[in-house]
Amino acid sequence: MTVTIVDGIAPSIWDAAHDVDARRPRSRQTQLGASDTVCGRRAAYILHGTTPTDHPDKRAAILGTFIHHGLLESARTEYRWLVERSVQDHLIRGHVDVVQLDAATAARLPARHRPAIPADVLTVEDVKTKSTYLWDRVLRYGATAAELRQVQLYAGALSEVGFEDIPGQRYLARLGPLNIARIRFRFINRDSGAEHVQEIDFDPQRAAEAQWWVERVRETGSPEEMPRDFNGPGLDAICDYCPFRSLCWPGTAPGVPEQTALIRNDADREQALIDYVNGHELFSKGKRIKEFARKKLDRSPEGIYGPNKLSWGGGNDEEKDDVEAMVDLHEIAGIPVPMTPDANRMVKNLKDAGLPIPRRKTGKKTPAVINIAPA
Ligand code: SF4
Numbered sequence: 001m002t003v004t005i006v007d008g009i010a011p012s013i014w015d016a017a018h019d020v021d022a023r024r025p026r027s028r029q030t031q032l033g034a035s036d037t038v039c040g041r042r043a044a045y046i047l048h049g050t051t052p053t054d055h056p057d058k059r060a061a062i063l064g065t066f067i068h069h070g071l072l073e074s075a076r077t078e079y080r081w082l083v084e085r086s087v088q089d090h091l092i093r094g095h096v097d098v099v100q101l102d103a104a105t106a107a108r109l110p111a112r113h114r115p116a117i118p119a120d121v122l123t124v125e126d127v128k129t130k131s132t133y134l135w136d137r138v139l140r141y142g143a144t145a146a147e148l149r150q151v152q153l154y155a156g157a158l159s160e161v162g163f164e165d166i167p168g169q170r171y172l173a174r175l176g177p178l179n180i181a182r183i184r185f186r187f188i189n190r191d192s193g194a195e196h197v198q199e200i201d202f203d204p205q206r207a208a209e210a211q212w213w214v215e216r217v218r219e220t221g222s223p224e225e226m227p228r229d230f231n232g233p234g235l236d237a238i239c240d241y242c243p244f245r246s247l248c249w250p251g252t253a254p255g256v257p258e259q260t261a262l263i264r265n266d267a268d269r270e271q272a273l274i275d276y277v278n279g280h281e282l283f284s285k286g287k288r289i290k291e292f293a294r295k296k297l298d299r300s301p302e303g304i305y306g307p308n309k310l311s312w313g314g315g316n317d318e319e320k321d322d323v324e325a326m327v328d329l330h331e332i333a334g335i336p337v338p339m340t341p342d343a344n345r346m347v348k349n350l351k352d353a354g355l356p357i358p359r360r361k362t363g364k365k366t367p368a369v370i371n372i373a374p375a
Helices: 013-023 040-047 059-079 132-141 145-160 204-218 258-262 266-296 323-333 343-352
Strands: 082-088 093-100 123-130 182-189 195-201 303-305 308-310
Touching (some): 013 059, 040 204, 059 123, 123 145, 132 182, 145 182, 145 204
Parallel strands (some): 123 182
Antiparallel strands (some): 082 093, 093 123, 303 308
């Protein structure tokens, strides 16, 4: 056990939290759980038993786990919903966050196991905690494709097999395949506590597509056969925090983007240039549309208009440092007024006097600037 001392005073509680997290089944598994299906390459590393190469900062994820656990436990004790129950089929094994039984299915269980609040139709729920940074995206777009895939896998296993037949939940396994009708996502804002619910009908076809995705991963001879689903470190946060980052994006010199390894020949280079030009055109077009709309909206009152809510910020008195008052305060307090030469002022003075501006090399290089023109 390693213990870090915070501010030279007391042991960091994060060391304890990391040790607890390392003992969680999810942290030690080599079998694919539905939550590992966020990226095909990452799922393949896990399935092939690859040892993680990177140990990113997990504090935000651990906080999410604590909140998640507390909320699910409350749903279990207060609503008697089925929480963190095991499911297993030929493809995945894991724990489904919540199953809210409908009254008809619940009637097949002993009375003490029936939900205090049954669903109108049998519902599989996934609880996700999100930061404020991602909240707008959650409200606008709902669950991501990877999140949908995860819950479809669990719902698919429940509808084909039912709950896993293990001690502690044999009474649930005896229900057999379940008549799943709905999938629910419950998003919780980690910073404000705001709650947002998204519901969709369960579609066996969507579950079959998610299962086909896992089958593709299982058929690979090595993880590298599976394409990367993200653009890599520095571009997608999931890669920055991926335990297989160094394996997935190996071998570049310090300061060189990992993505440069994807250019192996001139054909790759040609395609990347085409992508760059296409991306630039989309960006320019989007910028024009956005700027035009912004000008048009300049005098619009706040309110809800169709799918969007308009509000205005800013409009406060602008402030800047009062240099004269600061000099006075320095003199009153007996603090020496800094006399560092003002480079901007000197450049202006020299320019006004028609004199050359002296320059010297700093020993550093300016950043590379890409220029692309029609060939
Ligand atoms: S680094 Fe990114 S692309 Fe590679 S396995 Fe991890 S999440 Fe997937």
